[in-house]
Amino acid sequence: MLAAAGRLGRLAFGDFLDRARRPAYLVVLATAVGLGYLAVPDTDAHWVLMRVGDYRGRYDSAYTGMVTALGAALWLSLGGFYAVRDALARDERTGVGELLAASPLHTAGYLAAKFLGNVLVLASMVGVLAGTALVMQVVRDESSSVDPVALVAPFLLVTLPVVVLTAAMALLSETVPALRGGLGNVVWFFAWLVAVLGGMAPGIPLGGLGVHQPVASMRDDLLAQGGQVSEGDFSLGLTYEETPLRVFDWDGFTPTTGYLLGRATLVLVAVVLVPLPALWFARFDPGRRGGGSGTPAGRHVAPAAPAEGARPVMATAFAGRPRTPVRPGRAGGRLLTGExxxxxxxxxxxxxxxxxxxxxxxxxxxxxxxxxxxxxxxxxxxxxxxxxxxxxxxxxxxxxxxxxxxxxxxxxxxxxxxxxxxxxxxxxxxxxxxxxxxxxxxxxxxxxxxxxxxxxxxxxxxxxxxxxxxxxxxxxxxxxxxxxxxxxxxxxxxxxxxxxxxxxxxxxxxxxxxxxxxxxxxxxxxxxx
Amino acid sequence: MLELIDISKVYRGGKRSLDGVTMHVRAGLLGLLGPNGAGKSSLMRIAATVTRPSSGRVMFEGSDAVARPEPLRAALGYLPQDFGVYPRLTAREFLSYLAAAKGIRARDARVRIDELLHLVNLTEVAGRALGGYSGGMLRRVGIAQSLLTDPRVLIVDEPTAGLDPEERVRFRNLLNELAADRAVLLSTHIVSDVESVASDIAVLAGGRLVARGLPEDLLRTVAGRVWEVTVPAEHAASLQAGHLVSRTTRTRDGLRLRLLASGPPVPDAEAVRPGLEDAYLAIVNQVAAC
Incomplete structure (x- = not known):
């Protein structure tokens, strides 16, 4: 059991390293820093990521952490999905999948390793966002005391369960033939819209994005400080504001057991989803993939081993050189036709x-x-x-x-x-x-x-x-x-x-x-x- | 025709792939041999204008092909070691697209493509999507595209890998025929691919050009140093440890070893005529030992 877990861990970490060493990963991390910056705008900025009525929280550790974590959950469930949705396709492209398919590794184990690889990539983005939140709190300088627990806890409670589910969904979509291509990206965009809009509603199963309780806590604090805010007057997502928002103090929130169970169940759902595709995943078998025994799409024609031992066939290939002379001519129309x-x-x-x-x-x-x-x-x-x-x-x-x-x-x-x-x-x-x-x-x-x-x-x-x-x-x-x-x-x-x-x-x-x-x-x- | 002058290539991260290679490619078939990682593909990509050298010059008919690659590209047929296709296009459509990209006249392209499909024995499947082709069939499509124009310079990188034995022989003969009136640069690590057809051979090792000459020049370097000896299997290991063994054959009397040595390795060793593989192994081994 322990050995199997260790093997999975090594596979997942290898997968993560392969992705982390690509230049695209730096772009992913840079994007995370950019998102962290957007989440905590300057006092004069006309954009805001989150507002409760006409207010935003003071940039202390609790608020900076929570607003960045909520923004991260929102963005990483979309952008993160696209960032990691290449785990199986990459293995197919590079031929690594075929090597693994011929190994004793179980399909469920392979899927679990890929899922963990996805989680590691997204979690590293979450880590960068948490670091950026800390920097932004210091830069904005509205609160001098840094509370690491208050700053990091929202990332663990709000963002991490969402990205774990996103990692599982990305993997799941790669195993469904119809969703493997670009259609999966489009479908996810609309699924994400529905999930995000529904996920912010009160009473959503498993707490949805995890927004409702923290925001309710903010509203309570705001009302206690004499602020004016109605029940549904809240927005999450970049919005333009004519005038800068007023500031209130938020002390953070203590999650209820129900909230914590909801977040844990979200993770559990992801974990349950992961081995499910083992029922239909073709394990890189071209016969089950469809399209005959040809080279998988995207896989380049690399030299195969010379067929020294093969029975000679009566091929007529390469009998004589081509004789037709070719002359240059206009080819724009044919080039366009080809494209x-x-x-x-x-x-x-x-x-x-x-x-x-x-x-x-x-x-x-x-x-x-x-x-x-x-x-x-x-x-x-x-x-x-x-x-x-x-x-x-x-x-x-x-x-x-x-x-x-x-x-x-x-x-x-x-x-x-x-x-x-x-x-x-x-x-x-x-x-x-x-x-x-x-x-x-x-x-x-x-x-x-x-x-x-x-x-x-x-x-x-x-x-x-x-x-x-x-x-x-x-x-x-x-x-x-x-x-x-x-x-x-x-x-x-x-x-x-x-x-x-x-x-x-x-x-x-x-x-x-x-x-x-x-x-x-x-x-x-x-x-x- | 094509001159590669003092070519070096250093990739990002500092990996030096080529180190001061100078090579003149004229009409005829130049076989480029070298072990894996010798820098053959880098040199081929540079010669084909796909990659720029870190230093050095590529001259085509007197003009700088690094600064102005178009004249060389117009005269070039190139088959890389590793390439892809558009899987939804048929072979005919793919070649037609590439012919347009080469700027070939429509009527000429049509006739030429028919001829090439016949040449590579794909006429019957020319209407099938490339996604369903086997690796060997795709390689033949690659060979066809390299001959779309009547290239004055043909650069082929490991072209026979994936072809069956008869196709390999026929393809080598085709290259030989093509080399009569154009420059053909053939890169491979399979010595037998160049042995029968190359009029000129270059050996690359560790990014350097370590030998260049006619096949007989290379053979001369190992003249009198190739021996064959039959020994019991249990004695073979000591001979293998002390000498460069180019071939081992199992016979009824034991193992028959073909090896390189300055004198007879054992008293009853039999001197044999050297082959190109012996010369190649001797050269590469000598470089590795330095």
Whole structure:
């Protein structure tokens, strides 16, 4: 038993070390520091992470710890999910999974080790956030005494159970074939929204995010100090404030047994979830994975051992050299076709969904098309767009293409393919806007159709991963789809029919800048290689 | 045609992969041999303009291919050791995409791709998604893409790994044929891959070029030093410990060892004609001992 636990620990720690030694991990930690900074804004700042009525707590250890821990629970359950959701895919890509599959390690044990690896990555972020909270308390200098227990306890009580559950969900989503790709990222975003909104409600099972009791305690202290606050007047998440909030003193809170049991049960649920996929997880067996015995997607063609002992086959390969002369010619159109094939190939359901959205765009009232159909149309291709700039690296094709001429032409063709996808998805709304003579709407549509693929290309090129775009675009889209106009890139938010958001020119101008950023990133990488 | 001049490559973290390698690549087949980690792939990537050298110059037909890689890229066919494909595309679509990336005229590309698919024996499966291909089939797709243009410089890194024995022989013959009128740089750690086809051989070890010459030049370095001896199995260990053994064969009379020694290792040792593998092992072993 002890030996098994030790083996699991070593596997998990090895997994953690492998991730921690990648440059992306430094970005993850830097993000944690950034989040910690955002949680404890300056007195004059116009943003706030948490407010109770028109108040915020004094930045002593208890409040600084709690507000950062609550923010961490909120953000890490989303961003953390995306950060760790690569544990099994990485093993498949690198071939390590196949080695482990051939070892005596049980599937449940393997899953447990991967889960612990996820937990370690997220816990290290929590640790960095706790450290940042301490620094921020000192920097803000509203309370001179540091109480380590009051500062750290919220991270253990509030954040840790949430990230443990997040780690389990990330692993679970990787084992479900339908959720393994980008669809899992999208599904999690909406699941997270529901969980976060529901998780802050009083009476939610297991205490949800763990917000309710601490906030109730804050409200009690605030009322005792003569402050004015109603029952539901509370927000968690970055919000803009015209005037800085007033300050009250919060002494911290003593968790009830029920609260502690709720947090422990959350961890228990995660632990129970982890071995569950052993029932269906294919253990890197290509026969059970589907798609034949071919090389797994993303795994590069590395030289296999020469088949010295194999029975010679009557192959006709390599009989004579190719004779057809080739001449240079215009290839832009074919390059674009190729990029479109790469973006659009596969997924019958995707095409059916697109057809349904197009039909809705043709039949719904114009206001509904602008408000609902267009946002939906430009959410639908998110998984396709997220391949821009990243797919050649994720599939290992870059090792071939790096030796090909005119790399900038390919980048431009890739961007244009993304624009074609935007146009295809938004075709029906565009037609309706044109028919209605809604020229500002048409301009906004054009801005969005150029901006979104350019953003995907730039982020994909920068990160060489599809995840960065998905992580940034989903909240951007969500804000607009919810009617908040300040980032409306598609003209979906209207006041009396007029565009309520920024000028379409802003997005039209951003697109070439983002394209240039992608080209510059490629050029810089090539120079530094 | 292609000149690599005093090439060094130091990766981040200070790992030196190449150290002052100078190599002129002309028409013909240059076989680049070396043990794993010798720096072969780094040198191939530099020659293919994929990686920049930390110092040194790459000249292609008189122009600096590091500062201006386009002329070399336009004339280049490159098959890396490790590459990927887009799994949802068919072989024909993938090659068509790569042909467009090479800037080949549409009609020429179509005909050439048909010819290449036939050449690599994939015509019948050319309409199948690459995701379902085996490792050997994907390697043949890689070989096809390296011949999309009529490359004046062909750089192939461990190209025969994953091919079956007959395919390996045929591919070596193809390289030999191609080398008649272009420069072919073939990197491998399988000596037999270059033995029959290379007109020129370079040996890389520890990031340095440790030998370069015609096969007969390399063979001359071990002339009179290759012996074969049959000994009982229990005596083999002492011979193996004291000499560089290039081959061991089990026979009815005991173990037959092929080894390198300046004189007969045992009285009844039989002097044999050296092979390229003997020369290669002697060179690499000598470097390792330094």
């Amino acid at each position: 479109l094939r790469i973006l659009l190939r596969g997924g019958r359901w995707w095409w059916l969904g697109l057809a349904a959205i197009t039909a809705a765009g043709a039949l719904a009232p114009l206001s509904g098309v602008i408000r609902f159909v267009l946002p939906l149309a430009w959410l639908w291709p998110i998984l396709r767009w997220s391949r821009l700039g990243s797919q050649r690296h994720e599939h290992g094709v870059a090792t071939l293409l790096d030796a090909y001429p005119t790399p900038h032409r390919r980048t431009i063709a890739e961007g244009l393919a993304g624009v074609c996808v935007a146009a295809l998805a938004g075709l029906a709304p565009l037609a309706r806007l044109l028919v209605a003579g809604d020229w500002p709407g048409v301009a906004a549509w054009c801005g969005g159709a150029l901006f979104v693929p350019a953003l995907a290309l730039a982020l994909g090129t920068l990160s060489r991963s599809h995840r960065l775009f998905q992580t940034i675009y989903l909240p951007l889209w969500y804000v607009t789809a919810n009617g908040l106009p300040f980032l409306d890139f598609m003209g979906a938010c209207r006041i009396d029919g007029a565009l309520a958001g920024p000028s379409p020119l802003l997005f039209l101008a951003s697109a070439p800048l983002l394209l240039v950023a992608a080209l510059a990133t490629n050029a810089a990488r090539s120079a530094a290689s």
